[in-house]
Amino acid sequence: xxxxxxxxxxxxxxxxxxxxxxxxxxxxxxxxxxxxxxxxxxxxxxxxxxxxxxxxxxxxxxxxxxxxxxxxxxxxxxxxxxxxxxxxxxxxxxxxxxxxxxxxxxxxxxxxxxxxxxxxxxxxxxxxxxxxxxxxxxxxxxxxxxxxxxxxxxxxxxxxxxxxxxxxxxxxxxxxxxxxxxxxxxxxxxxxxxxxxxxxxxxxxxxxxxxxxxxxxxxxxxxxxxxxxxxxxxxxxxxxxxxxxxxxxxxxxxxxxxxxxxxxxxxxxxxxxxxxxxxxxxxxxxxxxxxxxxxxxxxxxxxxxxxxxxxxxxxxxxxxxxxxxxxxxxxxxxxxxxxxxxxxxxxxxxxxxx
Ligand code: ATP
Numbered sequence: 368x369x370x371x372x373x374x375x376x377x378x379x380x381x382x383x384x385x386x387x388x389x390x391x392x393x394x395x396x397x398x399x400x401x402x403x404x405x406x407x408x409x410x411x412x413x414x415x416x417x418x419x420x421x422x423x424x425x426x427x428x429x430x431x432x433x434x435x436x437x438x439x440x441x442x443x444x445x446x447x448x449x450x451x452x453x454x455x456x457x458x459x460x461x462x463x464x465x466x467x468x469x470x471x472x473x474x475x476x477x478x479x480x481x482x483x484x485x486x487x488x489x490x491x492x493x494x495x496x497x498x499x500x501x502x503x504x505x506x507x508x509x510x511x512x513x514x515x516x517x518x519x520x521x522x523x524x525x526x527x528x529x530x531x532x533x534x535x536x537x538x539x540x541x542x543x544x545x546x547x548x549x550x551x552x553x554x555x556x557x558x559x560x561x562x563x564x565x566x567x568x569x570x571x572x573x574x575x576x577x578x579x580x581x582x583x584x585x586x587x588x589x590x591x592x593x594x595x596x597x598x599x600x601x602x603x604x605x606x607x608x609x610x611x612x613x614x615x616x617x618x619x620x621x622x623x624x625x626x627x628x629x630x631x632x633x634x635x636x637x638x639x640x641x642x643x644x645x646x647x648x649x650x651x652x653x654x655x656x657x658x659x660x661x662x663x664x665x666x667x668x669x670x671x672x673x674x675x676x677x678x679x680x681x682x683x684x685x686x687x688x689x690x691x692x693x694x695x696x697x698x699x700x701x702x703x704x705x706x707x708x709x710x711x712x713x714x715x716x717x718x719x720x721x
Contacts, residue, residue: 580594629644634711639714641714674686
């Protein structure tokens with residue numbers, strides 16, 4: 368088991384700063400996601416935790432011990448890259464046994480441990496089979512078995528499902544999460560897929576250009592994005608962001624937008640200049656009595672819901688509506704926003720509401 372504390376961690380490659388001063392804590396047993404677009408510094412952060420990259424500055428504590436200058440082998444962690452890296456000439460049992468055998472563990476103990484791991488992963492029937500003939504999913508399970516068999520205090524995973532097609536990816540994501548819930552080993556998982564991060568993670572760090580934009584539980588991040596970057600990176604379709612010129616004081620409960628008053632939740636600070644109102648598509652409602660009018664541009668059918676795009680005096684707005692609602696492109700409708708779910712961002716793109 369492991370708690371990992373990251374303090375002011377920074378990585379420069381020559382003149383380029385890949386990770387700006389980052390601080391966060393990964394609690395013991397947590398499934399922790401490092402999320403962000405390509406090049407944001409998430410792999411570099413993971414490699415520093417693993418000991419595969421030395422930080423330029425800052426500290427990494429694993430269970431209270433500062434390890435940032437220690438080699439990977441002294442950190443009691445298992446690094447799972449792409450999970451397909453198996454030894455093709457060995458059968459399943461020998462693949463999973465390998466880390467224990469190379470540690471010099473007695474044969475009967477190795478056998479018992481591999482049997483236990485195979486049972487947890489549901490691959491007991493495959494133990495004597497060559498890995499060459501296995502399906503993608505079974506190979507993935509074997510690779511996972513090889514990573515978990517050592518009982519490391521912590522797993523580090525870099526886009527482990529990246530090579531899989533969408534359907535299988537979702538299935539393996541559920542299996543990984545279920546495995547974690549049985550083993551409770553601290554897991555740090557890198558992904559650029561916001562949906563994967565939301566579905567699997569207990570906590571998420573969202574990174575952009577080497578900077579931590581937000582750190583929190585999936586629902587917190589979804590409901591109350593700390594920046595306009597997070598508001599658009601998380602959620603599909605993204606949060607509607609509607610810029611306007613204005614001023615709001617500390618403690619204000621409404622703002623004036625395109626001549627009408629919009630109620631807002633609690634402010635954390637006031638702001639002025641170019642402000643941005645954020646509202647998720649599921650919190651936009653059609654209502655003929657509402658002040659704002661919008662013209663329906665398109666309706667995209669998604670099964671139980673539809674995404675309706677409207678041209679409004681505030682800008683283009685997307686609404687997630689029930690598919691039962693009949694909408695016609697070209698039609699003018701009234702729309703209102705759910706006051707409890709509105710975010711407000713200052714001119715620096717940081718949230719003014721919480
Ligand atoms: P991806 O998902 O594409 O791997 P990432 O968020 O994991 O993206 P990193 O791999 O951490 O990003 O890279 C962050 C930045 O640091 C990138 O611009 C990358 O080009 C740069 N970088 C990473 N490793 C090195 C290195 N060894 N030398 C120079 N620059 C590097």
